[in-house]
Amino acid sequence: MNRARALSHLLARAPLALPLRTLGATGAVRGKASAPPSPSALAAEPFLNGSSSNYVEEMYNAWLHDPKSVHQSWDTFFRNATAGARPGEAYTSPPTLAEPTPHHVPLSSLAPALSSSGVAPAYASDAPISDKVIDDHLAVQGIIRAYQARGHLVAALDPLGIDREALSERPPVTLPSKTVVRNYFDYIDPVTMYICVTFSFFDSAVNKAGEDVEIRGHSIAKIDPLGISTVDESQSRQLVVRNYMNRFNESDMERSFKLPLSTFVGGNEKTLPLKEIIKRLEDAYCRSIGVEFMFINSLEQCNWIRQKFETPGFMHMDNKEKRLLLARITRSHGFEAFLARKFSSEKRFGLEGCEILIPAMKQVIDRSTSLGVESFVMGMPHRGRLNVLSNVCRKPLEHIFTQFAGLDTGDEGSGDVKYHLGTYQERLNRVTNKNIRLAIVANPSHLEAVNPVVQGKTRAEQFYHGDSEGNKVLSVLLHGDAAFSGQGIVYETFHLSELPEYTTHGTIHIVVNNQIGFTTDPRMSRSSPYCTDVARVVNAPIFHVNADDPEAVMHVCNVAADWRNTFHKDVVIDLVCYRRNGHNEIDEPMFTQPLMYNRIRKLKPVNELYAEKLITEGVVTAQEAKDVRDKYEKILEEAFTAAKSETRVFNKHWIDSPWSGFFEGKDPLKASPTGVHEDTLTHICRRFSSAPPNASDFEIHRGLQRILNSRMEMVKERTVDWAMGEAVAFGSLLKEGVHVRLSGQDVERGTFSHRHHVLHHQKVDKSQYNSLANLYPDQAPYTVCNSSLSEYAVLGFELGFSMTNPNALVIWEAQFGDFNNTAQCIIDQFISSGQTKWIRQTGLVMLLPHGMEGMGPEHSSARLERFLQMTSDDPDVLPAFSSDFAIRQLSDINWIVANCSTPGNLFHILRRQIALPFRKPLILMTPKSLLRHPEAKSSFDDMVETTEFQRVIPEKGTAANNGAGVKRLIFCSGKVYYDLTAARKEAGLEDSIAISRVEQIAPFPYDLVKQECDKYPDAEIVWSQEENKNMGSWSYVQPRVATALNHERHILYAGRPVSASPATGNKKTHLREVKQLLEDSLAL
């Protein structure tokens, strides 16, 4: 072949991009072309314009001269072309200069598969890439991704197998006929068989079943122990791979495919036959574990999870671990069986059907402990609680058994039912040989309500231990399936999980998903596919796992602990299980779930299943398995006998947040003074009124500068307004080493723009200054944080925070007081009754903006009446007057309710929270217009060392000097005082009408009220309030004044009439009402 013909022949074989990719990279010698290429060959190769064909010619000449003188790709090309490769197939791309990736596979190694005959041609090792190769690889990648994203839909998660189809009630499904189902893969195991079924063959009934399956969540299990599935396995698999498999035939299963970087199924292999790829994906995603994680936005996190579930052999356990697991399952089962035997008619909300919960929790604890966690704060519902207390926390069995015995209590408190009680235990973790602390927070029946409380408590523990990344303290939350999807507080709590001042750096959630809630099954109780879908909002991975596969459960527990340790983010373990008995032990489940329970009855408990497995594997003998059972049985019997000799139960045994050292050595009825030295007041107020120390670099808003200036004016006048009274209370506590935490919506600025604790640089983002955090070099930290827009979760969180450290002032502020009712459960179930039920104290403060300002029905009332109605003081019993009357009352009551009218009193009542030798919740109505009212100011004189909180502020004007001549004594509370005094002045009644303020409404200041009344013996006594008659303080005050005055004098009402709505929305009506109530109050 002459050169010209040879070249033209070569050019016909060159691929489109050949010369351009190698231009300039070859260093090839340019020479003169000996002959021009043929026009027809050039026309066949569009890339060959004049200059490139010249260039090819140069390459060819150089190659003829010395093959090594041209780039390797040219060399290959010319070799293939001269060997007779067909046009377009002679080219192979040049080797990359980049480092090979872990998954790098030379394309040439995949070439045999390119031959349609299956026989590789002579040049096949350097064969070019065809569209088919690319498409096949893309399809394999699609399959891999499909498994990662949707493998959980077909995982064998449900020990009952009922999640796949609604027992008998769904219409029978028409299966695709054999003729339409391609059976290319009949030789493959049934697990992978499904992939040849195409969606398009499904008739509508099947599609409907598919939808239902999808809607119902984890779809069709591979192995149905009950044989109740009415949908073919292969159909359900379409949910996963969709139509990626359509392009492959039987022989393709043996073809090797390059594994993309997005999978770890290969282990050390870079390529695998398709059949093996699918098998390994099945192992990873479609056995007993269903992993949901592909919605996570972080590639690093997705890869981390893939690695944990795809790496071959990922679930390996050694024999020692297996034996430990069997022992733990045996104890979990044995505990319930023992209680069932001894207390057959008692409710205990047993764990039967999810005995794996105990080993699961223990595994999470073991693994986390080995990673450095020292303290576990846990919240859980009723199901299995006693078992957890005993077998996870190691609460003495005697304490648990005595709860069944109906004994008297030996200490304070009304107690609670046994499956709500909390506990706190310190113990040695035997697996890691480390000391750990375990707390289960007491909770009410209200499912999930404890979640934010646990988070707050956890956060506080982390905060006070300087555990800024959550390495030492971990929260674990347990959930029931129905409650997890049904209760909004779950969502609200999830939204705290990543907020800087609320995060606990990752919570491990465990769902006891027994596929039923009381008598209702998931079809009727949720609209999401899984009960865990709520967790997706925070990108938490979700591990669904068949609770009857103990080793799979252990694996997900390890992964969850590792995840939390690595990423400090929430994670969910969904234990798909069943409930062997009714909702409780005396419920009959067959009334409502007959088919489900017929199947349940046929199931062996997991302890038997696992013992059999280990016996088969030769890990234990039958005798050893029995010995484990007998040993635990003996422990239970001994504790049961010991418990019989107990005569009382003690609530203190169940306290979840002990404050060791706080009560000891204190006079329980002596508070420290709340007044402070004037220098302290001056210093704090000055700092609070100043721009940042680097003021010249820190540009603050001009309006704020004006506020600071006016604050500084007040300091000069030795006065404080509301914001400064609050600030000086906080500042003086911080000085004394008391951490102050103020949390709620927009609290940093304050809803009413009065507080401004955080100054923002007007030009630099995130440049902020907080003067109260910079008062003294050795002060306690000050936390002020805008919260998420949640009341329920944030109030619960702050309650939890307050439970950890009694020497902290923890405050939650509502945007407007009325919003507290969305947190009603926390108020009713925890705050008002927590001490009585669980002997757990809290000094939590609730600041509730309250008052009728003509702003309409929704922003006027914090529902003061409700808080008063829930106080525990008896309206008909006058406590004995004594020198410690006030503090004794505080000690006895469940909470304090106050409505202060001066910043000085606000200062004292906040400080008193810490000065008391015990802790009580404080419900404080706070003002709106008083924040800027010129008269609502206090002098330093009201806050210096000799002063204290005034429960009642008596009349101090001219009427006070004219006791006998006073015709009317008005008691009031809060802002209405200022309206009353103005109206009294205008009416010229200052001599004849006395006005006294009840600042602390509950506990009722009987002594001071009586004292006031005695001062004005002939006066009519009136309670004046701006709230409607059926609201506000009236119904609380009336009987108590009567009791204080021994029913010899009576108190009249002056205020708005009863109403269904807390306030009018009409401004004019509002003003008319105010006028009327003032006239009524002052009418002599």
Ligand SMILES: Cc1ncc(C[n+]2csc(CCOP(=O)(O)OP(=O)(O)O)c2C)c(N)n1
């Ligand atoms: C907020 C709330 N609403 C209703 C109930 C009454 N209740 C107690 S248990 C239960 C069913 C809970 O189902 P699930 O969460 O699945 O837990 P399981 O009992 O199945 O373990 C219900 C409705 C409750 N305790 N709390």
Ligand SMILES: [Mg+2]
């Ligand atoms: Mg349930």
